[in-house]
Amino acid sequence: MSLPTLPFDEKLIYINGRWVTPVGQESTNVENPDTASVIATVSECRVEDVDQAVKAAYAAFHDGPWINEYSGAQRRDAMLALADQIEQHRDVIELIESLNVGKPISDMRGELDDTLDLFRHFAGYADKVQGRHIAAQTNPMCEMYTVKVPVGVVGFINAFNYPISLLAWKIAPALAAGCTIVFKPGPQTPLTTLYFAYLMDKTGKFPPGVFNVVLGGAAVGQALVEHDLVDKVGFTGSVATGKQVVRSTASTKYIRSASVELGGKSPGVVMPDVDLEKTAKLVISGCMSNAGMNCNALTRLWVHRSIYDKFIPLLKTAAESLVLGTPQNGDTQMGPLIDENQYKRVLEYIRIGKEEDKAEVLTGGGPALGRGYWVKPTVFTMTNPRARVATEEIFGPVLSVLEPFDDIDDVIEIERRSDYALAAGIFTHDHSSIAKFTRKMRCGTIWVNSYNNVYSYLPFGGFRNSGFGRELGYESFDGYLATKTIIDNILS
Numbered sequence: 313m314s315l316p317t318l319p320f321d322e323k324l325i326y327i328n329g330r331w332v333t334p335v336g337q338e339s340t341n342v343e344n345p346d347t348a349s350v351i352a353t354v355s356e357c358r359v360e361d362v363d364q365a366v367k368a369a370y371a372a373f374h375d376g377p378w379i380n381e382y383s384g385a386q387r388r389d390a391m392l393a394l395a396d397q398i399e400q401h402r403d404v405i406e407l408i409e410s411l412n413v414g415k416p417i418s419d420m421r422g423e424l425d426d427t428l429d430l431f432r433h434f435a436g437y438a439d440k441v442q443g444r445h446i447a448a449q450t451n452p453m454c455e456m457y458t459v460k461v462p463v464g465v466v467g468f469i470n471a472f473n474y475p476i477s478l479l480a481w482k483i484a485p486a487l488a489a490g491c492t493i494v495f496k497p498g499p500q501t502p503l504t505t506l507y508f509a510y511l512m513d514k515t516g517k518f519p520p521g522v523f524n525v526v527l528g529g530a531a532v533g534q535a536l537v538e539h540d541l542v543d544k545v546g547f548t549g550s551v552a553t554g555k556q557v558v559r560s561t562a563s564t565k566y567i568r569s570a571s572v573e574l575g576g577k578s579p580g581v582v583m584p585d586v587d588l589e590k591t592a593k594l595v596i597s598g599c600m601s602n603a604g605m606n607c608n609a610l611t612r613l614w615v616h617r618s619i620y621d622k623f624i625p626l627l628k629t630a631a632e633s634l635v636l637g638t639p640q641n642g643d644t645q646m647g648p649l650i651d652e653n654q655y656k657r658v659l660e661y662i663r664i665g666k667e668e669d670k671a672e673v674l675t676g677g678g679p680a681l682g683r684g685y686w687v688k689p690t691v692f693t694m695t696n697p698r699a700r701v702a703t704e705e706i707f708g709p710v711l712s713v714l715e716p717f718d719d720i721d722d723v724i725e726i727e728r729r730s731d732y733a734l735a736a737g738i739f740t741h742d743h744s745s746i747a748k749f750t751r752k753m754r755c756g757t758i759w760v761n762s763y764n765n766v767y768s769y770l771p772f773g774g775f776r777n778s779g780f781g782r783e784l785g786y787e788s789f790d791g792y793l794a795t796k797t798i799i800d801n802i803l804s
Contacts, residue, residue, distance in 0.1 A: 313407075313411065313638075313640050314351070315351045315352055315408065315411055315503075316404055316407060316408065318352075318503075318506075318507065318510075319510055320506065320507075320509075320510045322352050322353070322354050322502075322503065322506055323339070323353065323354060323355050324355070325355060325357060325361060325365075325525055325526060325527055326506065326509035326510075326513070326523070326524060326525040327361070327364055327365045327368050327524045327525070327526075328364075328365075328368035328372075328520045328521045328524065329513065329518075329519070329520025329521065330520070332364075333355075334355045334356070334357050334358065334361050334527075335357075335358045335360040335361050336355075336356070336357075336358045336361075338355065338356035338358075339353050339354065339355055339356060340353070340354055340355075340356050340499060340527070340528075341353055342354055342412060342500070342501075342502065342503060343412075343500070343651060344411050344412065344414070344684075345413070345414040345647070345648040345649060345650055345651060345684055345685045346411075346414050346638060346639055346647065346648055346683070346684045346686075347683055347684050348652070348683070348684045348685060351411060351412065352412075352503060354502050354503075354506075354527055355527055356499075356527060356528045356529070356532070357526045357527050357528045357532050358528075358532075359531070359532075359535045361526055361532075362494070362526050362532060362535040362536050362539065363535075363539065365494045365524040365525075365526050366465060366467070366494050366524075366536070366539045366541050366542060367541065368520070368521040368524055369465045369492040369493060369494050369521050369522070369524055369541075370464075370465050370492075370541040371521055372492045372519060372520060372521025372522050373462075373464055373465055373491070373492040373521075376492075376519045376520070376521055376522070377519050378490065378492060378518070378519050378521075378522050379462055379490040379492075382490075382519075383439070384438045384439030384440070384441055384490075385438070385439045387435075387438040387439070387487065387488065387490065388435045388436065388438040388439050388488075389435075389517065390487075390515065390517035390518055391431055391432075391434065391435035391438060391484070391487055391488065392431075392432060392435050393515040393517050394431060394511065394512055394515050394517075394518075395428050395431040395432050395435070397511040397512075397514055397515055398424070398427060398428060398431065398508075398511060399428055401507075401511060402424045402428075404507070405420075405424060405476060405504055405507060406420040406421060406423075406424055407420075407640070408503050408504050408507060409423075409475060409476055409501075409503070409504045410639045410640055411639075411640070412475070412500075412501050412503045412504070413472070413473070413475065413501055413647070413650065414603070414639050414647035414648040414649070414650065414684075414685075415602065415639055415647050416639050416641075416644040416645060416646065416647055417639060417640050417641070417642060417644070418642060418644070418645075419601075419602070423474070423476065423477045424476070426477060426480075426766075426768070427476055427477060427480045429768050430480045430481065430484050430768040430784075431480060431484050433484075433768040433769060434484035434485050434487070434488045434768070434789060435484075435488060437485070437488045437489075437786070437789045438487075438488040438489075438490075441460045441489070441490075441793065442460065443457055443458040443459040443460050443795070443796075444457060444458050445457045446458070451801075453801065453802055454799055454800065454801050454802065455798075455799075455800040455802055456797070456798070456799050456800070457797075457798050457800075458795050458796065458797050458798070459795075459796050459798065460793040460794070460795060460796075461490075461793065461794055461795075461796050462486075462489045462490035462491045462792060462793060462794070463489070463491060463543045463544045463569065463792055463793065463794050464491060464492070464543030464544070465491070465492050465493075465494065465541055465542050465543050465544075466486050466491045466492070466493050466494075466542070466543065466544045466545070466546060466792065467493075467494050467496075467536040467537060467539065467542040467544070467545050467546070468482045468483065468486075468493060468494070468495045468496065468545075468546045468547075469496050469533045469536065469537070469545070469546070469547045469548070469549065469557070470482065470495065470496065470497045470498055470505070470548055471498050471548040471549050471607075472497075472498030472499075472500040472501045472605075472650050473498075473602060473605040473606065473607075473650070473707075474602070475497055475498065475501040475502075475503075475504050475505060476504045476505075476508065478548055479495065479497070479504070479505055479508060481772075481783045481784060481788070482495075482546050482548075482783065483495065483523070485783075485788040485789040485791070485792055486546075486792045487522070487523075488789055488792075489789060489792035489793050491544075491792050492521060492522050492523070493522065493523050493524065494524045494525075494526060494536060494542070495523065495524065495525050495526075496525075496526050496527070496528065496532055496533055496536055497525070497527070499527070499528060499529045500650050500651050501650070502527050505525055506525060509523065509525050530553070533553075533557075534556075534560065537557050537560045537561065538560050538563075538564050539564075540564060540565045540566060542568060543568055543569075544568055544569045544570065544571070544792070545557060545560075545561055545568060545569075545570040545571075545572075546570070546571045546572075546781075547570065547571070547572045547573070548572075548573045548574075548607075549574065550574065550575060551574045551575045551705075551777045554572040554574040554779060557570060557572060558570055558572060569791075570781070571773075571779075571780070571781025571782070571783070571788075571791055572779040572780060572781060573607065573772075573773055573774070573778075573779045573781070573783060574607070574734075574774070574777060574778050574779040575607055575705040575707075575732060575734070575777060575778060576607045576608050576609070576611075576705065576732045576734035576735060576774065576778050577611055577612055577702075577703060577704070577705055577730060577731070577732045578608050578609060578610050578611060578612065578732070578734055578735040578736055578737070578755070579610070579612040579613070579614060579723070579727050579730075579736050579737075580595055580598065580610040580612070580613050580614065580736065580737040580738070580739065580763070581613075581614045581717075581720065581723055581736075581737070581738045581739065581740075581749065582595070582613065582614065582615045582616060582619070582623060582739045582740075583616055583720070583738070583739060583740035583742060583745055584616045584618045584619050585740055585741050585742055586739045586740060586741065586761070588619060588622060588623050588626055589626050591623075591739045592623060592626035592627045592629070592630045593630045594739065594761075594762065594763055595610060595613060595627065595630070595711070595739075595763070596627065596630040596631050596634070596689070596711070597763065597764065598610035598737065598763030598764050599611055599613075599709065599710075599711040600631070600634060600646055600689050600709045600711075601646075601764055602647075603646055603647050603648060603649055603687070603708065603709050604658075604706065604707060604708040604709035604710060605649065605650060605654070605707050605708065606707075606764070607734060607778075608734050608735035608757065608764070609707075610711070610735075610737055610763055610764075611705075611706065611710065611711055611712060612697075612702055612712055612714060612727075613711060613712065613713045613714060614714050614716075614717050614723050615713060615714075615716055615717070616716065616717060616718070617716035617717060617718050620716040624674065624693055624713065627674065627691055627711075627713065628674050628675050628691065631674075631675050631676065631689040631690075631691050631711075632675055632689070634646045634689050636680055636681060636686065636688075637681075646689065646709065648681075648684045648685040648686045648687075649685040649686070649687060649708055650685065651685060652685060654685065654707065654708065655685035655687065657706070657707070657708070658687050658706055658707070658708030658709075658710065659678070659679070659687065661700070661701055661704070661706045661708070661710060662676075662677055662678070662687075662690055662701075662710065664700050664701060665690075665692050665695070665699070665700075665701035665710070665712070668700065669692075669695065669696065669699035669700055669701050669702070670696075671692035671693065671694065671695040671696075671699060671701060671702075671712065672692060672693045672694050673690065673691075673692060674691040674692065674693045674713070675688070675689065675690065675691050676688035676689050676690030676691060676709070676710075677690050687708060687709055688709070689709045689711075690709060690710045690711070691710075691711045691713060692710070692711065692712045692713060693713045694713070694715055695712040695713060695714050695715070696714075696715065697714050697715065697726055699712070702714060703730075703731070705732070720745055720748065720749065721748075724748070724749065724752045724753060727753060728752070728753070728754055730776075731776060731777045732755075732774070732776065732777050732778045733754050733755040733756065733774050733775035733776045733777075733778050734755055734756055734757070734773075734774035734778035734779075735755055735756060735757040735758070735759070735774070736749075736753050736755050736757075736758050736759070737758065737759040737760070737762075737763045738750075738758070738759075738760055738761075739760075739761055740760075740761070741761075746760055754775055754776075755774060755775065755778070756771075756772065756773045756774040756775060756778065756782075757772060757774075766784065767784070768784055768785075769784070769785055769786075770784060770785050771783070771784055771785035771786075771787040771788065772784045772785070
């Protein structure tokens, strides 16, 4: 299936409310990972383009009407108008992202539902920015109060795995707070970000410079992070790059705040009292969703010894029942990996699991479909908890079932020493086990008898190497606001 005709020139970038030609002539091919075929060619920006975009966002924030003249209600209405545009064009967005990322079209429908909900949810915050009045403690003739103000220009660097969803996670609360934005999508998946810029422009409600798009790889991202006029950085990606981002926010002229959502190696625990067949399906979905390219994917599985032998065959059946095929077919349940690099990386980890970690392959273990970047859903069993496939983030459809356990306290003690702390799941109806697990596990999100469901009103993020800061929920909105204290001596 070919890419639909785009209503803009994808070789241009969006800066200061206009589609402009980048400074250089460099370009990047955009692939369909299903077939490894090129579906578009986009420009690669230079440092000069980043500078132009940041200066446009800076001028829009300090001199433009977005924060200086627009009321919160006007920002709310602009965001609602944008949500309406997304809804009117959702079929095209779903198809573009399905082709560019390899996502099953059925998954894209759910992601667009969530994107619409998210913009409408955060639009409701835009007219509710509130400070506090503080009673005078020592001088009754002083008025003391705080106001909440937007942090300023935000530079966002997005990941390739959920382009439109993560874009919404990032910019909706920032827009509601009154910030202006420079946004860099993942270099493999720029198309829906460009389409989003087109829709924002189409509303006619966002002043020039409020939202800007630059394209490219690491050099472009570094230029954005290190620009002196950027007030905050939001990043989703690898641990190594995230650490570099954090270092950069403190090594330039001004120290900036950052919110970084990084990797994960999320554990799941299956207790004896659950419906084994239903739980096996939940586990496989929690791991294999988005072909395992999910920071909170359930990739370490602990199964109680008393049910281990019964549960493993059910996992095998659940994994092998996943439908792989053309992502635009309605019955497809799992798509390909994003590109050749990720394809080779996942296959190398599968080799490591077999040859170095000596884990047993229950199912999968190699390429699939004979085209593109497809890998079979792979399940290792009897995996040592310290094995590489069990401790390092693979970012592919690979589940490590660890050696069976007897005592949940042992599981918690091992998991509390993990490098990652993004998410976890427990499958049980025993309230004491749930209470112990949710209290003692140190991670950002814990699912009980479910997995992977996120909501616009609940914060998401992690600890340790999984990052800091929160996306979604009021916490993300508040992260784009700063507190200003006013002390007014009324006798002066």
